[in-house]
Structures are given as structure tokens and as C-alpha cells.
Amino acid sequence: MATKLTARAGANIALVKYWGKRDPVLNLPAAGSLSITLAGLETVTTIELASALEADEFRLDGQLQDAASVGRILDLVGSQDRPRCRVDSRNNFPTGAGLASSASGYAALVVAADALFGTAFDRRELSKIARRGSGSAARSLYGGFCRMHAGRADHGEDCYAEGLFDEDHWPLEVVVAITDSGPKAISSRDGMNRTMATSPYYPAWVKSVDADLAEAGAALARRDFDALADVAESSALKMHASALAARPGLLYWNPATVACIQTIGRLRGQGTGVFFTIDAGPQVKAVCLPGQAEGVAAHLARVPGVTRLIRTGLGPAAGLA
Numbered sequence: 001m002a003t004k005l006t007a008r009a010g011a012n013i014a015l016v017k018y019w020g021k022r023d024p025v026l027n028l029p030a031a032g033s034l035s036i037t038l039a040g041l042e043t044v045t046t047i048e049l050a051s052a053l054e055a056d057e058f059r060l061d062g063q064l065q066d067a068a069s070v071g072r073i074l075d076l077v078g079s080q081d082r083p084r085c086r087v088d089s090r091n092n093f094p095t096g097a098g099l100a101s102s103a104s105g106y107a108a109l110v111v112a113a114d115a116l117f118g119t120a121f122d123r124r125e126l127s128k129i130a131r132r133g134s135g136s137a138a139r140s141l142y143g144g145f146c147r148m149h150a151g152r153a154d155h156g157e158d159c160y161a162e163g164l165f166d167e168d169h170w171p172l173e174v175v176v177a178i179t180d181s182g183p184k185a186i187s188s189r190d191g192m193n194r195t196m197a198t199s200p201y202y203p204a205w206v207k208s209v210d211a212d213l214a215e216a217g218a219a220l221a222r223r224d225f226d227a228l229a230d231v232a233e234s235s236a237l238k239m240h241a242s243a244l245a246a247r248p249g250l251l252y253w254n255p256a257t258v259a260c261i262q263t264i265g266r267l268r269g270q271g272t273g274v275f276f277t278i279d280a281g282p283q284v285k286a287v288c289l290p291g292q293a294e295g296v297a298a299h300l301a302r303v304p305g306v307t308r309l310i311r312t313g314l315g316p317a318a319g320l321a
């Protein structure tokens with residue numbers, strides 16, 4: 001039996017956003033979400049059984065970290081009697097790029113742990129465990145296009161992610177425009193908690209998500225870019241509107257964020273296959289029809305305040321490295 005295994009998982013970007021929880025302890029989202037998994041922007045995680053250790057050890061990009069949250073996820077895959085572990089996790093994408101490393105990080109962790117402990121959970125079960133670490137992590141178990149189900153049950157067994165289409169279904173391209181690489185002012189978790197607690201628009205946001213999921217799923221199935229663009233931009237703007245209406249308000253954007261939105265809108269008006277989405281930070285993700293990313297990147301590079309571009313496409317499911 002192996003005593004050391006490595007797994008990898010890609011970052012993901014939601015096209016229908018997750019923003020708010022129905023249970024903070026089990027980390028159950030208030031609504032579903034729909035995402036694309038990215039190629040090449042990965043976390044690679046090695047777990048080594050290390051019974052001689054007094055406690056788990058966790059290194060992120062070489063730096064020793066508190067191992068408590070990683071240990072809790074390892075307990076959920078194995079059991080509390082599992083051997084202690086040495087976990088080494090590396091991200092090959094820059095922090096501050098607005099690509100949540102918690103998503104790819106927890107996805108790679110559960111895949112490696114499942115193989116190392118010999119638990120052989122199916123993807124759905126692994127997505128439930130990854131979700132306990134970070135809601136968006138459930139989606140990084142799958143390649144291509146993924147749907148997260150909110151479920152209704154208090155125990156959360158109906159809350160999981162599933163693959164919709166693999167990356168070959170529709171090889172969309174992505175340009176990430178970085179407008180500020182500093183640490184974000186307010187984490188997603190704190191931002192969504194504040195939105196839930198204080199935003200008068202939060203109930204309307206949650207109520208709107210199911211229709212967006214249906215629309216986005218249908219647009220994907222028929223590869224209807226305009227329909228996907230409309231629903232994805234609306235979902236992102238509604239999420240930010242609910243956050244803006246929190247008290248105090250959450251404004252994740254800077255002037256370059258707005259300039260990128262306007263540039264993308266202008267390009268789309270001229271017939272380029274591109275739409276924007278924005279997460280809990282100032283970076284703008286431009287999702288492009290196959291073959292359009294190069295031209296889109298050239299325009300975004302000229303937007304004042306854009307400091308860096310990352311170009312990528314859709315990537316595969318998490319797996320052993």
C-alpha cells in the first residue's frame with residue numbers, strides 16, 4: 001500500500017454564482033451554482049502517512065501553516081483514527097489572482113486522501129467532503145462544466161456537485177485581467193455572511209438563482225454563447241448588487257474593474273464572443289468563444305490599471321498526479 005500520494009485539481013470560476021449559506025456548520029450553500037474548471041491553474045497536493053508525527057503537518061507553497069482545517073477534512077475522508085499526515089500543497093497560479101486556491105486545494109486534498117486511505121468514495125461523496133472545506137471546492141472535483149446542488153435536507157446529503165459536460169463539450173477560453181494583486185479586503189466567507197445578515201437584496205438574490213441555473217444549463221447544452229453570456233453577467237452583477245447593499249456595503253471593484261466590464265461590453269457589441277464575470281475581488285474574468293481569447297486579451301491589456309493577464313481554457317477533473 002502506498003504511504004505517499006499526489007493529486008492535482010484545477011481552479012474553477014462560477015458562471016452562476018454561489019453567495020450565501022443555508023447552514024454554516026455543514027457549509028451548505030443557500031442556492032446552487034454552475035462553474036467551469038480551468039486548465040493549468042492547479043493545486044498539486046502530496047499527502048504522506050507519518051504516524052511518528054505528534055500532529056498533522058501542513059505546508060502551503062513551502063510555508064508551514066495551521067493544520068487544523070486540513071486535518072478536519074482528512075478526518076472526514078478517513079476517520080478520527082486515521083494515521084497522522086504530512087501534507088504539502090502547492091499552487092501554480094499567483095495568489096491575488098482572484099482564483100480561489102481553497103477550491104482547487106480542498107479538491108486535490110480529498111482526492112489524494114481518498115486514494116491514500118483506500119476509502120474509494122465516488123465523486124459525489126468526495127464533493128460533499130470538499131464542500132465542508134470550501135463551498136466552491138466541491139466544483140473543482142469535476143472537469144469542464146459543473147453544477148453544484150444546494151439540496152434541501154438539514155443533513156446535507158443532497159448537497160453535492162456533479163459534472164454537466166466535460167471540457168471537450170465546448171472549449172471556451174478564459175482571460176483573467178488582474179487589476180490588483182494585493183490581498184482582498186474582505187474574504188468571500190465574511191462577505192457572504194455580512195450580505196446574508198444585512199442586505200435587503202439577499203432574499204431576492206437567492207430566489208433568482210434556480211432560474212439562472214436552468215437557463216445556463218440549457219445554454220450550455222445547446223452551446224448558445226449569447227444566452228450563456230446574458231445569464232452569467234446577470235448572475236455576477238446580481239451577486240455584487242446584493243453585496244453592495246450590505247451594511248457596511250461591500251464594494252469589491254476598482255476603476256479598472258469597471259473599465260474592463262465596459263471594454264468587454266463594447267467588444268461584445270461589436271460581435272466578439274466574450275462576456276465577463278467577477279468574484280469577490282477586483283479581477284475580471286473574460287470568458288470567450290473558442291479562438292477569441294487572443295483578441296480579447298489584446299484589448300484588456302490596454303485598459304488602464306490592468307497589471308497582468310492570465311490566459312487559460314477549460315481543464316480536466318481532479319485526479320491523482
Ligand code: 2P0
Binds near residue numbers: 018027033134278
Ligand atoms: C463562486 N465565490 O461561486 C463565488 C462567487 C466567490 C464569489 O465560491 O465560505 O471560498 O469557503 O464556502 O467557496 C468563494 O466562496 O466560500 C466563492 P466558503 P468559498 O465562486
